[in-house]
Amino acid sequence: MSGPSVWWPTPARPSRWFSQTELDAAARYNDPLRHSARLRDVARVALAVGAGLVLPEGRGLVEILTHTLVFAAAFWAPAAVTDAWFEFVHEPKFPSVVPRAGGSVPPAHFVVGSISTLVFTAVVIFVGLGSWIGVMGRTEFWPLVVIMVVVALGGFGRRSGASIARLTHGVEAADADLSGELREVAERAGVDVDSFGVVERSGHQPGSPMTGHNAFVAGLGNGHRVVLTAALAEASPSVRDHVVAHELAHVARRDLTVSTGAWIAAVAGAFIAGGWFGPALHDAFPALSELSALTFGAAIALALGLLPVAWLSRAHERRADLDALRLLQTADVEDVREAFVTDRADLRAVPRLGRLWASHPSPAERLELAHRALSRD
Ligand SMILES: [Zn+2]
Numbered sequence: 001m002s003g004p005s006v007w008w009p010t011p012a013r014p015s016r017w018f019s020q021t022e023l024d025a026a027a028r029y030n031d032p033l034r035h036s037a038r039l040r041d042v043a044r045v046a047l048a049v050g051a052g053l054v055l056p057e058g059r060g061l062v063e064i065l066t067h068t069l070v071f072a073a074a075f076w077a078p079a080a081v082t083d084a085w086f087e088f089v090h091e092p093k094f095p096s097v098v099p100r101a102g103g104s105v106p107p108a109h110f111v112v113g114s115i116s117t118l119v120f121t122a123v124v125i126f127v128g129l130g131s132w133i134g135v136m137g138r139t140e141f142w143p144l145v146v147i148m149v150v151v152a153l154g155g156f157g158r159r160s161g162a163s164i165a166r167l168t169h170g171v172e173a174a175d176a177d178l179s180g181e182l183r184e185v186a187e188r189a190g191v192d193v194d195s196f197g198v199v200e201r202s203g204h205q206p207g208s209p210m211t212g213h214n215a216f217v218a219g220l221g222n223g224h225r226v227v228l229t230a231a232l233a234e235a236s237p238s239v240r241d242h243v244v245a246h247e248l249a250h251v252a253r254r255d256l257t258v259s260t261g262a263w264i265a266a267v268a269g270a271f272i273a274g275g276w277f278g279p280a281l282h283d284a285f286p287a288l289s290e291l292s293a294l295t296f297g298a299a300i301a302l303a304l305g306l307l308p309v310a311w312l313s314r315a316h317e318r319r320a321d322l323d324a325l326r327l328l329q330t331a332d333v334e335d336v337r338e339a340f341v342t343d344r345a346d347l348r349a350v351p352r353l354g355r356l357w358a359s360h361p362s363p364a365e366r367l368e369l370a371h372r373a374l375s376r377d
Helices: 020-054 061-089 107-137 141-159 161-168 178-189 237-252 257-283 290-327 335-339 352-355 363-375
Strands: 169-173 193-199 215-218 224-229
Touching: 061 141, 178 193, 178 224, 178 237, 178 290, 215 237, 224 237, 237 257, 237 290, 237 335, 257 290, 290 352, 335 363
Parallel strands: 193 224
Antiparallel strands: 169 193, 215 224
């Protein structure tokens, strides 16, 4: 199987792979989520601009601290409010307030989760701002490097709900039948796996990476632990094996190491670029405080710097899909389709601009790629 290039997009034609009913169902689920993400972006920018205009200059540490908290709130508050709203409407988190079937997350979980997000975000932003100040002041370089790595890893962890959930959710050992089936897949992929597990179902937001047909690999070095979502553990063996083979392909290719390195480079580059671009922005718009200008400078540089990171990530995903098909000789396009259709993924083609920053190719594109790869066999 030589297959098409993984580095460039394959045309995405959703109507070829999904019925109108399936596309409509995906849209009904994903449109509100997309809408809330837009609202969140607008709220963040508005709060950041507001803070930049209101805060007086020249207060040193006081300004940094205030700015940090405003920024943390800007990141946290709109997300928490919109999430709470969707939970309230669709899948209530507060069964004691609105008694409806399906509510499983107690309010205390929501409060603790929100506070921990606020604290974590405040620390990450404070460290980030500190490093920009460091760039500006031309202070000792080595602490700056350490800070950048910490910020980069923090950002990496926040990118995926699954990354955090790995640490916080209970995992049950897979039964002997399931372990035996998956051990064969791991042996074919050439990855040493210590154990297989299934992540508990309760406490996950519907549509999150933890409720669909998904799996992840935990552990560094030689021993790995493969964890499946409950939905995937109950799926048909061919769908299950394809998703696990895809994840093992990432491990065999060391994709996570490469993408983490690329992410750190992009963040470090953004901080350095922000250090140069920020003052220019401050000169152009003197009403904006120096710190706000630095923040915006770095944010713009980061948005640009993450374009190649996302491009690399999409290439990794295409390659892992092809590896999985190659590994499981019996897998076909229908297995890939089945995983997406039952996953509440957005089946439509993502708008062009959104695709530039997307970590994964759209489902229709991945199906087209699988189809082309298999028909060239
Ligand atoms: Zn993947």
